[in-house]
Amino acid sequence: MARKAIIFHGTGGSPHVAWYPWLAARLAARGYAVEVPHYPTVNVEPIAEFLPKVLAAHTFDEQTVLxxxxxxxxxxxxxxxxxxxxxxxxxxxxxxxxxxxxxxxLQPAYDWRAIRSHVRDLYFINSRLDPYGCDEHQGRAMFDRLGGTQIVRDDGHFGDHDQAYDEFPLVDKLVD
Incomplete structure (x- = not known):
């Protein structure tokens, strides 16, 4: 079975911004089949309506990296x-x-036990200097519920309209 990586952009983003194209090329060079889908309604459409579309559009298995x-x-x-x-x-x-x-x-609640049982290796990378509040406290809240590895940096939002972030070697190194 071939390894696959799916890179999901953020709110208002696209597959062609920030570090997504760089990481996609790096992973492809390592033999991954890489998908970088464009979802303009991520965080616009309610998750209960949006999630079934994402689930139907991709295949996921034990060789997939999200x-x-x-x-x-x-x-x-x-x-x-x-x-x-x-x-x-x-x-x-x-x-x-x-x-x-x-x-x-966001969902009103999460089945943390199910999430934890559905992923072998989990990383949270957050910044103390995130201008939108997606900071180390958010990472810690997920880490406390799910375990895994939390990495805290001082790197803004890791790419934004006013923050060039064309490469992300850390993420490349984490994907095995």
């Missing part, structure tokens, strides 16, 4: 209630509203 950034990382929590994968890397992820904005990507 990588999500911001709203895409929050999406991974909902996905992991339903699919079993090898690894998940949540970059600037969150499990509760990180600020005063509406967050339709």
């Amino acid at each position: 990588i999500g950034h911001s709203g895409g990382a929050a999406l991974l929590l909902a996905l992991l209630e339903h699919v079993t994968v090898d690894q998940a890397v949540l970059v600037a992820g969150y499990c509760t509203p990180p600020n005063d904005e509406d967050e339709p990507v």
